[in-house]
Structure formats: C-alpha cells, structure tokens
Amino acid sequence: MTTLDTATMREVFAATVTEALDQDPRLALVLAAISADLFAGPLRAYPDRAVDLGIREQAMIGVAGGLALAGFRPVVHTYAPFLIERPFEQIKLDLGHQDVGAVLVSIGASYDNPAMGRTHQAPGDVALIDTLPGWTVHVPGHPDEAATLLTGALAADNRVYVRLSARANTAPHPVTGGFVPVRHGSLGVVLAVGPTLDAVLAGTEGLDVSVLYTPTVRPFDRAGLRAAVESAAPNVLVVEPYLRGTSAAEVAEALADRPHRQRSVGVRRDLEVRAYGTPQEHDAVHGLDAAGVARAVRELLVW
Template sequence: MKNTMTTPPINPDTRVMREAFAASMTEALDQDPRVALVLAAISVDLFAKPLKEHPDRVVDVGIREQAMVGVAGGLALTGFRPVVHTYAPFLVERAYEQIKLDLGHQGVGAVLVSIGASYDNPVMGRTHQAPADVALIDSLPGWTIHVPGHPDEVAPLLTGALAGEGLVYLRLSLRSNTEAHPVTGEFVALRHGSLGVVLAVGPTLDAVLAATEGVDVTVLYTPTVRPFDHVGLRAAVASSAPNVLVVEPYLAGTSAHEIAAALADTTHRQRSVGVRRDMEVRAYGTPAQHDEVHGLDAAGIARTLREFLG
C-alpha cells in the first residue's frame, strides 16, 4: 500500500535565512568596529551598503575561497572578529587546509557562515553540494557548530558567535521549519514518550514531528550540534527507553560518536538518519526528491523509526 505521508513544504522564500544573516551582520558591522566580513563573490548584493560604508572591514576577494580564509586569519591576528561567508562546498571542502592551518593552527577565532547546505540547490549539480561539511569541521578541535532550523534562529546564533573569541561554523539552509525555537545550546524537548528519543537537528524538525505523530517517543530539537548536549540527552533517555534516533541534514552518523560518548555508561541502541554514505545521487531533481532518496522525508523517517523500534 502506498504511504501517503508527506514532508511539510519548505519555506517558499528561498533566501530568507541568508537575508536574516545579512541583516544581522550589517547591524553588527555598524555597531562593532571589531567585526569584519570576508566574501568570495557570493551574497555581495546583500552587503552593498556595508561594502561602501566599511571598506576597511568588508572585503570581497572574488572567487578565491582559500585566500578568503587566509585573509580572515590575518584579520583575526590583528584583533578583528572576522566572519567568512560563501557556499558550503567552497567554504569548507575547498578551503579545508586553510581552515585547519590559518585559523586552527594559528590559534585564532573566526565565524564561518555557509549557505547551500547539503543539497539546497541540486539544479547546480554536485559542485554546490556539501553533505560532508559538518563532519569535516567536526574533525578539527574546538569548533562550535550551529545548524539553525528557522530564520529567526539565525540572528541570536550569529550574535552569540560574534561576542566570543572562538571558532564557530554557522550552517544556513534554504529549508525552514514552521516555527523557531530557543537557541540556548541545550536540547529542547517538544514531545515526551516512553519508547525512545528522536533528536531532530535544525531544519529536519518539521519532518520529524510529522513522522513521529502518534508515536510514543520523546522528540528533542537542537540548532546546535557542537558542543553536543550530553546532559540533555542523558536526561531524556533516563525518562524514556535507551533507544536514540538522530535525524541530521548532512552525512548520516556525523553525531554517532557524540551519542556514544554521552551514553557511554548506559546500555543503549542508536541509529542515524541523514545523507546516505553508501551512494552519490547524480540526478539533479529537487531538494524534496533528494530527501526522499536519503530517507530524510517524513515517510522515510517514520519507516526507519518503525524498523528501529521493532
């Protein structure tokens, strides 16, 4: 019998999360002389005003992503709080060595802000897809990683990142949940149940809520995956069954080691839903079709949950 469950539609304003970032970033540039912005051609139109008003702190290096990260490292060494922004594959994958050396090895802080997510623009092909970005950043020490699920979560996450001194990765998406939720760094419990815990990361929440409707499970939400809220997960498992399913909008299993560490002294079962590691989708299609292939739509999540809970 055909499953009629569907994933809730994505936000029709495909630039809204990026525009929320641009508005918050422009305000920060106006108010804090320590803040700088480095671009690589992408989103330049959204920063036309700060490019004119703050030419000493807003730099467009053109399509030179490795140089962009190097420039940010130099700005950080001279006391600025640099923000680096472009598409995820160009920011993280192409410039990974510079992130590792010019930022991490130099011991300086910066805020990396990406767009494109795993496959937000499949019509542009594999060059614009980066499902491995969070896993790559997670391979480096000391990074905070935010994956907002709603435009209203972007500004507080960015404000908190700019106020600090460390390394932060803010992953923006064209996908959006229906509602925003607190961005405290702690997991937010939206439902309580006895059969297990489902953790929804960022823009996967609406699909998770649809998939778990009527199922006796606890649903947690977070837009912050590093640091991972070990305490919050342990508390949720203590009041439910030790079965944990994490739904993440990037490579499946990226947070598996964090779940294992959080529950190291507890006998538990865990499973991940995310972008599949055993295949590469070579068809263009739509983001919703990619979700279906990877089991990240509501029907796929529900199917995995049924199998997992037995």
C-alpha cells in the first residue's frame, strides 16, 4: 500500500486534485484516458465536471477552454507529448488567445519511460510553452514540492503547466517561486532545475561553485540569479531536465548589463536517441548525470 510519504508525483497529483474536487465546486478535471484509474472516484462522483474523453487530446484542450469560459478552473492531464505537443494549436488558441486559465499537468517528462519509445518523450515541451505569453511553469523535483505547487495552481486563475516526473531528488526543498541557495562557492553559479538537483550536487562536490535550486522556471527568477552572481564569478551553468538551452535567453536577459559566461546542460538538440535503454543511460548520453554535470562545470570554468 502506498502512503503519501512514499507516493510518486503522479499519485500525489491524483490525491491532491481528488481532495480539491471535493472542496472546490469550480474545479473541473479533463482526462484523455491516461490516469483514469487514479480518478475513478471523481469520475463517478462529479460527472458534470470530471470527464474522460478517451484518446482525443485536441478535444481535451478545447473542452478545457470551454469549461474555463464557463467559469470553471480546468485541470487537464496526460503524457507530456499528448498534452503539449499534439494539441499545441488548441493551447495557443483555446486557452491563450481566449485569455482563460487552466492547469496542465503532464507525466513522462523527457524520457521517464524509454521503453514506450519516442512517442512518449517530450524534451521540447517547456521550450514550446515558452513561445506563448502568460504561462507559469513548474518542474517539481520531489513529490512534496509537487503537492505544494499543485495546491497553489488549483487555487489560482492563471495558465499553469506542471511537469511531473517519475524521478525525484532524495529530499524536498522550499517552494518559494524563486531560486533557493543550496551551496555557496566563488567560481560560478550552477542552477539545478527540478529533479536534476541530486546529480548537480554530486557533480559539483568539491568544486568551488554556488548551487541554486528551483522547481519553478517561469517566471524566471532573474533577481535571484543576479544576487547569486554578485557573490560569485559571472559563470552560469543551467542544468535543466528538458531541451538544452531552454532558459539561455532568460539568463542572458537577467545579466544583460554585465559580462558573463553561460552554458547549458539538458537534452541535446543535435542528437535523436533511437535506442530504448534506461532513463539513466539517456542521462549519460545527454550529460545529465553527475559525470556530465562535473564535465560541464569544469569546461565552464576554463577561460
């Protein structure tokens, strides 16, 4: 039996939304077959605001837009490629152009389950959402963080993307909306996003660099990065569990008035991995393991 203390992010999501549906009549749940078993209770109890559309992802976003226009707070859920990539036009128009709020919650991350193949991988999801204005993007690194971020998103009115993962750091960190200092150093700053923190801490062990952590990448905490750079050399490495360089423009904007160097570690843009393998093997290919982070930090610090 799974308890909340040992639950995955996906299980925490289901428990959090189920409780919120019981308490808040404005919440609505829209599924496309995925995780329907976790929401069997709400689907029975609230047929007027909890619906499983089957494998109809474009319709799922359209229904969410209609619910939002009718005054509901829709929560929309499936695998990342089916939530962001496949119905992107509907996200752009039915939510963004109509200026209505919703909470999009994905699972699968970049390659949580490589055995499912490329169809279930979405390393470009955050970069794609980043082309649209007005989105908050959360990438929790621990189930406890996911619960806090989801609770806040459900109570708000804006457009929120919550990127859940089957992988997590060993311990949660404070959810502040900004960057949390985890380690202090003088030669540079490493920003760890969501579930990359454990690899970052292992890869920077013994190196004189600061480590910042965040489970929220949009809005980007430009002030927090500037503050960290004030007490360290202006060398910045962003370690992000999706497409490499997704936040490069944000770093450049944050430090636009001062010389700096930056690098990114993330899913490589120059390589399509066609082998199934394991998530850990994919990490190694993309440099997202501890060895890859250590290598990137040393390259950054060599002038």
